[in-house]
Every structure is written in structure tokens, then in C-alpha cells.
Amino acid sequence: MGENDRTITHIGEVERIVDTDFHLTEQQETILPYLEEPFDKVLNVDSGRVRGQVDGGYLGQLYPSAGHLTPTDTGKAESDDIRTPEDVERGMDLMGVDEAILTPGLNLRLGLVHHDELAAAFATAYNNWLLDAILDADRSFYGAMTVAPQEPAKAAEEIERRAGEKSIVAVQIPGGGVTPPLGRERYFPIYEAAERAGLPVMIHNAATGIVGNYPLQWRGTKRYIDVHVPYHPAEQMWHLTTLLTAGVPVRFPDLTFVMQECGIGWIPYFMRRYDNEYAKKSEDAPLLEKTPSEYLDDQFYFTSQPTEGANDPEYLCAVVRLFNGAQNLLFSSDYPHYDFDYSDTLLKALRPEFTDEEIENVYGRNAADVFAL
Amino acid sequence: MEPNEPLHYVAETDELEEGGRLITSIRGREIAVFNRENEYYALANYCVHQGGPACEGRLSGRLTEDERGELVYEDDDEFVCCPWHGWEFNIETGRSLAHPDRYRVPTYETAVRDGKLYVRL
Structure with a gap:
């Protein structure tokens, strides 16, 4: 393959396709049996009803x-x-991907659980389930272990506990509704532990669950689309701006971040907007030593789904170029969520302008690098 | 629809009850046939969005607002949802509910002769 060749015409010709956001659909009942003490005794009561719910109780949805x-x-x-390895393989076949990073389903809302200690216990239970029921070192899919941002010290312990597992390749922070935003000092133990473990940190929001935590205007929306369109990227910007301002990429120079599922157009916009403002108020981010967007280029990666404008290659090619997407973009399907992208969606838009090398990067090589696959 | 194309036998009409559907293969294409109030509608079982099985999802109507701003549910069962992403297509016209002028699934003429159901393709 020559450096500037453009021969790929079909998704089947891409050498290695790594899906960087493939969801499990665990439910509360799935992970409750994996709770450790004290919550195992508290919630796994045998009432003959739904697990975790006693007669007359209201704990059906935590x-x-x-x-x-x-x-x-x-x-x-x-x-x-x-919810099983066979389910994963069936979905991967349908999507036409070779490898996948498995990310949570219900636990995308973990950051919203009001009971902090229980949230940390759910993260542990999810990881127990993931390792026990889903992952297997011989398979072509890997796990993002999940941590609860409510309890950063416990999250750091959890990372240490799982770091040696071969099939764990990332730390997932469910970022939806997390307050304060993820740049704040209280979360540094998570970043320190992830950096030490050599695991990238993935940040994924949850539009179905942002509820009251996100800025007050959220409560003025009454339709799902009004939440999903602006708040997915807006909340990522909220986390991202505070990560930059607090100098997290400087404090943890070997740590990489993967920002998931909020489209593409906002990335070059955010980079230029932050650079522009930083030029006028750099004292707000005193630790930064480079142009802010250079940190994004060096230490941050972005997953592709939902690819807005895929039917407009001119738009999408330009936008992907504007944040050096050939190096920083990671293909993702988001399967099995209703807004998933089939594996050739992005390719069709990039093919007119991107070389084989660049397409291979976006579809697999960048991910292989980030997740050390 | 090309009137010169041949008719293809699909089923006996009593095999496709009102409210039902069947999916068949004609000349290498998957075709769905719906019976809505004893009218038959045939569409390609292929979603113009990302290639999903457009005619295999639930039938639905649409939620809209009347002139007073009250929510009303209209056109019950006139739309079929692609189970992959929930795109909705009018089973009579094949047109997308969200973008009727931009996206449509191909539709085919149906015919009934002597209790037998045909699709022209």
C-alpha cells in the first residue's frame, strides 16, 4: 500500500476494523448478583419478586x-x-467489525446514581459481570472497565484491581450528568490510576439520564431530540474545557482520553474556540505549555458515531481534516443502540478524499494504538 | 411501476389477513406485502438509510399536534418502522415520514386475480 494510494472502494477491503463503542445492554438485574458486600446483603433480597425489590418497595430503578x-x-x-459473548459476536458480525471495545449500557447512567457508595458498588459489580460473563482473553473483543466518578478514591482502587486483566483495555467514565465536571481536582486520583495502569480514559454521556444534573435549561426541554442534539456534544465540551483548564493533559502526560458518541463537527469548532479564547485569557489555564488544541491533537481521541452529514462527503471530509481526524478519529458503531452507524457509513463519506492509509488509521490502527490491541 | 413488467404470484389472499404482512423474494429482491383494510401494498424490504430490513419492524401511526396544540395519534398502522434505527415509511407511498420528498423505499403494484395475490416487478 503506497502512501498516497486511494484504492479502497468497499468496507470489505479495510484490513482491520475496530469498533470503539460497542455497547453491552446490561440491566439492573444483570449486575445485581455481582454486587459485593455490603450491598449484596442489602439488595439481593429474596422476595420472590424482581431482584432488588421487596414487596411495596420502590427500588425497581436505581x-x-x-x-x-x-x-x-x-x-x-x-x-x-x-448480554452474552454470543450476543456480542452476533452483533459484531452484523456490523462487519473484526474487533470491538465493549462499553456499558445501563451503566452509562452510573454517574447519576445519587447514592455515591452504591454507585461505586455498581461499578464493581459491572466489572465483575464483565470479566465473569463476557470477556475472554481468546476473543476479539475487549472491555472498558467502568468506574463511578462519585467516589474517585474507590474508582482508583477499582482500576488498580483490574489493571492486570488482559482483556481490560480502557477505563470508562460514564460522564452523563456528572457534576462537578470531569476536570475538577477531585477526579485526579482516577486519572493518576489510569495513567499508572496504562489505560486510556473513555468518556461517554447518556442523554436518557442527564435528568436534573445538567444545567437548568435541560428541564425546559420536553422531547428527547431536544436533549440529544445539543447536550451530547455540549456536555463533552463541558468536561473537555475543564480538563484543559485544569491542565490534566500536563499533569498526566502519558494519559489519553477517548471522547465518545457526540458527533464530529463540534471538534474543530471547540479546538478553535478554545485556542481563540486562550489567547486572551491564558491565565485561566496556567499549566498549559502548548497551544490548547495541540493537547487535543496529542492526547485526545474521538469516536465517530453518530456521524452527522454522512450523506454530504464534502462537509464530512472537511470537518475530519480540520481536527487531524486521520490520526485522532476512531471508528465506532454504537451498536446496538437505535442510532448506530453501520461500518461503511463513515467510509462512504471519507473515500472521495482520504487515502488508504488514512482510512486504515480511522478504522483500526488508531484504535490499536490507543487501546494497545 | 412498469405496467409491462410481469405479475409474480405471492400467496393466496386468505393467507394474508387484514393487518398482516408477508415477506417474499421476487427476482432476487426481498419484497414485503401488507394487507391494510384489505388493500395490498408492496414495498422493498430494504431501508434507504443504512440497508436495514425496512419492512420488518412494528407498524405505527404518528404523533402530531392538532390546531389547538393537543397531541393526537393519527394514521394508525400506516407506517412501518425499520427495526435498525426506527426510520418510518408510509406503506402506501414508501415515503419517509421525516423526509417524504428526499427518501422513499421502492413500492410495487399489487393485483388480486381469482383469490391470488400478485406483485408486478
């Missing part, structure tokens, strides 16, 4: 939900259940 009508909840999109 993860806050906004009650929006999504295409999944109305049955218009029929999302697949991904």
Missing part, C-alpha cells in the same frame, strides 16, 4: 431516567440484547 420516549422505548427501533 439509575435515574428522564422518561423520554426514545425510538427504543416505543419499539420503533428494535435494539438487540447484548
Whole structure:
């Protein structure tokens, strides 16, 4: 393959396709049996009803939900259940991917659980389930272990506990509704532990669960689309700006971040906007030694789904170029969520302008590098 | 629809009850046939969005607002949802609910002769 060749015409010709955001669909019942003490005794009561719920109790749903009508909840999109290794392989076959980074389902809302200690216990239970029921060192899919941002010290312990597992390749912070934002000092133990473990930190929001934590205007929206369109990228910007301002990439120079599922167009916008403002108020971010966008170029990666404008290659090619996407973009499907991208969606848009090398980077090599696959 | 194309036998009409659907293969294409109020509608079972099985999802109507701003549910069962992403298509016209002028699934003429259901393709 020559450096400037442009011969790839079809997704089948891409050498290695790594899906960097493939969701499990664990439910509360799935992970409750994996709770450790003290919560195992507290919640795994045998009442003959739904696990974790006693007669007359209201603990059916410990993860806050906004009650929006999504295409999944109305049955218009029929999302697949991904709760066994066979489910994962079936979905990967359908998406046409060779390898996948498995990310949580219900636990995308973990950052919203009000009971901090319980949130940390859920993270441990999720990781127990992930390692016990899903992952296997011989398979072509890997796990992002999950931590609860509510309890950073416990999160750091959790990272240390799992760091030696071969099939764990990342630390997932469910960023939806997390307050204060992820640049704040209280989270540094998580970054320190991830850096020491050599694991990238993935940040993924949850539009169905941001509920009351996100800025007050959120409560003025009454339709799912009004949440999903602006708040997914807006909340990532919220976390990202505070990470830069606090100098997290400087404090943890060997740590990389993967920002998930909020589209693409906002990335070059954010880089230029932050650079522009930094030129006028650099004292707000005194630790930064380079132009802020250089940190994003060097230590941050972005997953591709949902690829807005995929039917407009001119737009998408330009936008991907504007943040050096050939090095920083990671293909992701988001399967089995209702807004998943099939594996060739991005390729069709990039093919007119991107070389084989660049396409191989976006589809697999960048991910292989980030997750040390 | 090309009137010169041949008719293809699909099923006996009593095999496709009102409200039902069947999916068949004609000349290498997957075709869905719906019976809505004893009218038959045929569409390609292929989603113009990302290639999903457009005609295999649930049938639905649409939630809209009347002139007073009250929510109303209209056109019950006139739309079929692609189970991959929930795109909705009118089973009579094949047009997308969200973008009727931009996206449509191909539709085919149906015919009934002597209790037998045909699609022209």
C-alpha cells in the first residue's frame, strides 16, 4: 500500500476494523448478583419478586431516567440484547467489525446514581459481570472497565484491581450528568490510576439520564431530540474545557482520553474556540505549555458515531481534516443502540478524499494504538 | 411501476389477513406485502438509510399536534418502522415520514386475480 494510494472502494477491503463503542445492554438485574458486600446483603433480597425489590418497595430503578420516549422505548427501533459473548459476536458480525471495545449500557447512567457508595458498588459489580460473563482473553473483543466518578478514591482502587486483566483495555467514565465536571481536582486520583495502569480514559454521556444534573435549561426541554442534539456534544465540551483548564493533559502526560458518541463537527469548532479564547485569557489555564488544541491533537481521541452529514462527503471530509481526524478519529458503531452507524457509513463519506492509509488509521490502527490491541 | 413488467404470484389472499404482512423474494429482491383494510401494498424490504430490513419492524401511526396544540395519534398502522434505527415509511407511498420528498423505499403494484395475490416487478 503506497502512501498516497486511494484504492479502497468497499468496507470489505479495510484490513482491520475496530469498533470503539460497542455497547453491552446490561440491566439492573444483570449486575445485581455481582454486587459485593455490603450491598449484596442489602439488595439481593429474596422476595420472590424482581431482584432488588421487596414487596411495596420502590427500588425497581436505581439509575435515574428522564422518561423520554426514545425510538427504543416505543419499539420503533428494535435494539438487540447484548448480554452474552454470543450476543456480542452476533452483533459484531452484523456490523462487519473484526474487533470491538465493549462499553456499558445501563451503566452509562452510573454517574447519576445519587447514592455515591452504591454507585461505586455498581461499578464493581459491572466489572465483575464483565470479566465473569463476557470477556475472554481468546476473543476479539475487549472491555472498558467502568468506574463511578462519585467516589474517585474507590474508582482508583477499582482500576488498580483490574489493571492486570488482559482483556481490560480502557477505563470508562460514564460522564452523563456528572457534576462537578470531569476536570475538577477531585477526579485526579482516577486519572493518576489510569495513567499508572496504562489505560486510556473513555468518556461517554447518556442523554436518557442527564435528568436534573445538567444545567437548568435541560428541564425546559420536553422531547428527547431536544436533549440529544445539543447536550451530547455540549456536555463533552463541558468536561473537555475543564480538563484543559485544569491542565490534566500536563499533569498526566502519558494519559489519553477517548471522547465518545457526540458527533464530529463540534471538534474543530471547540479546538478553535478554545485556542481563540486562550489567547486572551491564558491565565485561566496556567499549566498549559502548548497551544490548547495541540493537547487535543496529542492526547485526545474521538469516536465517530453518530456521524452527522454522512450523506454530504464534502462537509464530512472537511470537518475530519480540520481536527487531524486521520490520526485522532476512531471508528465506532454504537451498536446496538437505535442510532448506530453501520461500518461503511463513515467510509462512504471519507473515500472521495482520504487515502488508504488514512482510512486504515480511522478504522483500526488508531484504535490499536490507543487501546494497545 | 412498469405496467409491462410481469405479475409474480405471492400467496393466496386468505393467507394474508387484514393487518398482516408477508415477506417474499421476487427476482432476487426481498419484497414485503401488507394487507391494510384489505388493500395490498408492496414495498422493498430494504431501508434507504443504512440497508436495514425496512419492512420488518412494528407498524405505527404518528404523533402530531392538532390546531389547538393537543397531541393526537393519527394514521394508525400506516407506517412501518425499520427495526435498525426506527426510520418510518408510509406503506402506501414508501415515503419517509421525516423526509417524504428526499427518501422513499421502492413500492410495487399489487393485483388480486381469482383469490391470488400478485406483485408486478
